[in-house]
Amino acid sequence: MKKNSRIYIAGHSGLVGSAFVRKFRELGYTNLILKKHSELDLLNQGEVEEFFRNEKPEYVVDAAAKVGGIKVNSDEPATFFYENMQIEQNLIWSAYRNHVKKFLFLGSACMYPKECPQPMREEMILTNLPEITNEGYALAKICGQRLCSYIYKQFNADFITAIPANAYGIGDNFDPERSHVIPALLYKHIKAKENNDKEVVLWGTGKALREFIETDDLADAGIFLMNNYSGEEPVNIGTGEEVSIIELSNIIKKITGYQGNIIMDTSKPDGMKRRICDTTKIRKMGWESTISLEQGIKKLYDWYTNVYELRR
Numbered sequence: 001m002k003k004n005s006r007i008y009i010a011g012h013s014g015l016v017g018s019a020f021v022r023k024f025r026e027l028g029y030t031n032l033i034l035k036k037h038s039e040l041d042l043l044n045q046g047e048v049e050e051f052f053r054n055e056k057p058e059y060v061v062d063a064a065a066k067v068g069g070i071k072v073n074s075d076e077p078a079t080f081f082y083e084n085m086q087i088e089q090n091l092i093w094s095a096y097r098n099h100v101k102k103f104l105f106l107g108s109a110c111m112y113p114k115e116c117p118q119p120m121r122e123e124m125i126l127t128n129l130p131e132i133t134n135e136g137y138a139l140a141k142i143c144g145q146r147l148c149s150y151i152y153k154q155f156n157a158d159f160i161t162a163i164p165a166n167a168y169g170i171g172d173n174f175d176p177e178r179s180h181v182i183p184a185l186l187y188k189h190i191k192a193k194e195n196n197d198k199e200v201v202l203w204g205t206g207k208a209l210r211e212f213i214e215t216d217d218l219a220d221a222g223i224f225l226m227n228n229y230s231g232e233e234p235v236n237i238g239t240g241e242e243v244s245i246i247e248l249s250n251i252i253k254k255i256t257g258y259q260g261n262i263i264m265d266t267s268k269p270d271g272m273k274r275r276i277c278d279t280t281k282i283r284k285m286g287w288e289s290t291i292s293l294e295q296g297i298k299k300l301y302d303w304y305t306n307v308y309e310l311r312r
């Protein structure tokens with residue numbers, strides 16, 4: 001990509017899309033095309049086709065999706081399947097028809113089977129069934145990846161897929177009903193400190209292992225792939241750093257300055273014991289994560305106190 005290439009970031013207002021905007025700007029890319037949901041509804045094929053014909057983006061990052069937690073995913077599988085299929089198909093097909101030079105589709109680790117050997121390697125997609133609670137979302141994401149790889153094979157067009165680990169970062173949602181693991185734990189510790197609570201209670205044994213990537217790191221990896229990778233196989237994006245829930249809580253406790261105790265409620269489930277993306281492929285290409293978990297969480301904590309709290 002040249003610094004003045006026309007680059008469209010679909011979903012630029014979201015957690016991941018906004019990190020791509022920050023990273024492209026930081027790297028000196030000057031010609032970003034951004035359209036609000038109210039200006040371009042990606043569910044509408046006619047609007048999407050017209051947008052590509054008029055704006056002629058050369059490069060596309062697809063960070064637009066209908067995203068949600070376990071409850072809403074399991075209550076509304078039809079909506080999650082339909083909307084994500086529709087957004088992907090409209091974007092990917094119009095991008096192909098309008099000669100986009102490179103298309104980066106963002107998948108999700110939930111595309112891997114529920115019973116996947118760990119760490120999860122790219123070729124393990126579709127070797128078994130995904131987790132039932134978000135099956136509609138996962139199947140739609142798998143279809144998006146496959147459509148990109150078919151386009152790559154059939155038309156020799158450079159449509160690639162990246163599969164990021166769990167992401168966290170600036171712009172995260174701290175609503176206890178809807179937040180992901182890191183903002184949820186941060187919020188619990190912040191509130192416990194404010195209320196002088198003696199303890200913070202967490203679900204499970206705390207031994208489950210997870211991997212998280214800060215969104216600026218994720219965007220850096222995505223742009224790296226756009227500049228350095230062509231192929232029909234997806235590529236995992238992660239830090240290669242595994243952390244147990246109790247270790248994560250201790251990092252958060254230190255950053256927030258909470259003085260009480262962390263209590264594990266072992267009557268509650270742990271979820272999967274270990275769920276980690278194998279990042280051998282991207283590391284062999286020469287990309288390494290540069291933001292440690294501690295640095296990333298400190299950055300998110302600062303953003304929470306300086307921006308998020310003041311906005312409410």
Ligand SMILES: NC(=O)c1ccc[n+]([C@@H]2O[C@H](COP(=O)([O-])OP(=O)(O)OC[C@H]3O[C@@H](n4cnc5c(N)ncnc54)[C@H](OP(=O)(O)O)[C@@H]3O)[C@@H](O)[C@H]2O)c1
Binds near residue numbers: 015
């Ligand atoms: N968050 C993670 O941990 C994570 C990890 C791995 C991969 N990913 C992938 O990254 C992508 C983005 O996730 P995210 O967490 O950034 O989600 P997000 O914060 O909910 O952002 C989704 C974006 O898509 C836009 N969008 C949704 N429906 C649209 C439509 N019909 N027309 C136009 N725009 C629409 C949203 O705009 P509005 O808000 O205005 O509707 C928003 O900008 C997803 O594909 C996800 O699978 C995320």
